[in-house]
Amino acid sequence: MLLNLSHTEENYIKAIYHLEQDGKPVSTNDLSELLKTAAASVTDMLKKLKQKKMVHYKAYYGCNLTEAGRKGALMIIRRHRLWEYFLSKKLGFSWDEVHDIAEELEHVGSTSLIDKLDAFLGYPRFDPHGDPIPDEKGHIVQQQNKLLSEIPLHLPVEVVQIGDQSAHILELLSDKNIRIGTLLEVRKRFTYDQSLEIKTGSKSITQISKELSQNILVKDHE
Amino acid sequence: MLLNLSHTEENYIKAIYHLEQDGKPVSTNDLSELLKTAAASVTDMLKKLKQKKMVHYKAYYGCNLTEAGRKGALMIIRRHRLWEYFLSKKLGFSWDEVHDIAEELEHVGSTSLIDKLDAFLGYPRFDPHGDPIPDEKGHIVQQQNKLLSEIPLHLPVEVVQIGDQSAHILELLSDKNIRIGTLLEVRKRFTYDQSLEIKTGSKSITQISKELSQNILVKDHE
DNA sequence: ATAAAAATTTAGACAAATCTAAAAAATATA
DNA sequence: TATATTTTTTAGATTTGTCTAAATTTTTAT
Structure with a gap:
């Protein structure tokens, strides 16, 4: 420890x-x-x-x-989120299975283990839930809005901003019933053209092109 | 648990x-x-x-x-050795650093974690120390002699058998001062031709071709 | 402002894993 | 075989993290 x-x-x-x-x-x-x-x-x-x-x-x-306590907390969060990333990206767990396992792994307290894991994973900056991963010095980026194109599957998010504000995009969004505050969940991501199948609100399913998904900013839904 | x-x-x-x-x-x-x-x-x-x-x-x-106790012990050993393999092969720890960290990781008790880790690693059968890894049912292969060509770097081993008993190979071995009971350590493995640089006994360094290394059987030197 | 309600702390106890010192059992020795 | 030595167990404490119940402090509402 x-x-x-x-x-x-x-x-x-x-x-x-x-x-x-x-x-x-x-x-x-x-x-x-x-x-x-x-x-x-x-x-x-x-x-x-x-x-x-x-x-x-x-x-x-x-x-x-205290300052020491904050540093300590950030180190534990760093371990937790790096393990979550590992479990999800390397071992193939789904994003909702990783938390409990990471809860145990986070207490294994070798600094070199975590730093090497970080390197092995390619220094990821966000865990599978979209939360930022503190770096080895405990620096953490402010939680920020993310592009829908980068959101993991099945994570409930809320639309907070539209990148390109052209009438064309708004027409499309309006047709799909998507606006600021809409709750979304990515159901599928098609490798071929990176288009998404998403669930909006409680029921309807719709398709979203790669271009569109790169212009919808979302944040975690609590 | x-x-x-x-x-x-x-x-x-x-x-x-x-x-x-x-x-x-x-x-x-x-x-x-x-x-x-x-x-x-x-x-x-x-x-x-x-x-x-x-x-x-x-x-x-x-x-x-008891039978339950034995099963439990084998599961813990399985976890330990899979983590050792991961630490060594994926994170780049040397074989002598992995034990203590694995000692902690082995107690993280999700079965699916270990089975997925096993798959991720490609179902390795030996850990970095050459010890056999029990499978998901607790089956473990008998500790056996291994080829020098498969021994990890810096692990002290003892020569127990020569595969090909031809005079030619014995001449070569005799020239290198290698016989049954000789202690060896692989110092380097050259990717180009898979030749090895080994340390014999206490001092001398010698080179061994891939062919030769595949005919020298060794066991761990506790 | 004062009584009632809510939040917090104190007091006393318990389970897990450990310790030291003393007693008991098993083994070795003369 | 009787005694000395070694091994193992029992007895009694300690530490960590937890609990419930009772006491105390703070907050809320009349």
Whole structure:
């Protein structure tokens, strides 16, 4: 363990990282719910993580990661997402199967293992869910909108922007009932012309050309 | 965990498997030494493993794996050796770096993960140390002598047999000071003609052609 | 502003895996 | 065979991460 953290401690700081939006403190209860652990147990762990200087913690107030804690969390997220990428791209797991396995693999704590895995995979910047992978220094790109052409199969996404705003494209989109806020899911990707078969909303299926898919910007649907 | 065993319990049955030569019971002390754990702790664990029907155990007598225990041990060894192969062949670790990392990876317990990894690697039958990899049913080939042409770099081996017994080959071997019992280590493998550069005994370096390397049978030098 | 509700912490306990020290059993030796 | 030595087990503690129940603090609502 390079971080001198137990598996459990790693899970806590990862959870705190995910709950920490803006600078607001993370509540004991939210952690308790996310980790499916009694609130009393969370309190105990927060005291220990404070001792290890991984979190700032004040009774009845909540916690925030210290700089060391944030670095640690990013390393765990890096491991998790690289393993997800490996499982999906190399072993052929579907994007919805990889999370639980990566949850275990992420705690194997050899830095050289992860760096070599990163190199082997070709330094991917996004995992199969479209989430950014921190680099070896813990730098992470801001979660950004992606092109529909780059979205994995069966991942629910929401349309947030249209690249080319010409009337022609809007006509086409309107005909397909696609607009900002529409929920989509890529069902098939045809290698021949890179056209997509997508499901919009709850039922209808439609075909999208490569050109069109490169002009639809989407983001993960929560 | 498919086997319902903790990491620690898995380590115990793996250790028992390795100590169990012929049918003789494995002593508490031997386990204690191999696992670097106090004998008293081993006794406690053996009682628990007996309850879980992984071992036969009688106080002051020793233990043996049950059929379930043996199956479990072989699965752990399978995971260990497949990860070693992956680390060595795909990530570029040297054969002496892979053991400790595999020791951690072997406890990640998804069966489909290991079976897909096996397929991804092309169903290798030996790990980087030359040890056989059990298949998905737990079948393991008997440890056998291998051709020098198939030995990984830097692995110390001992010559046990010469394939072609012609005088010509023996003349060549005698000139190179190689005979049954000689210790060798492959230092380099030239892709061009698959010739090898080997170290014999303690000092001398010599070159071996592909043909010759395919007629020298070796075994691991523990 | 004060009582009721919600969130959090404290207290005390438990299971897993470990330890040391002491007791008991098995083995070796004289 | 009787005794000494070695091996193994039992007894009693410790650490980590967890729990429930009760106490306390904070927040919400009247």
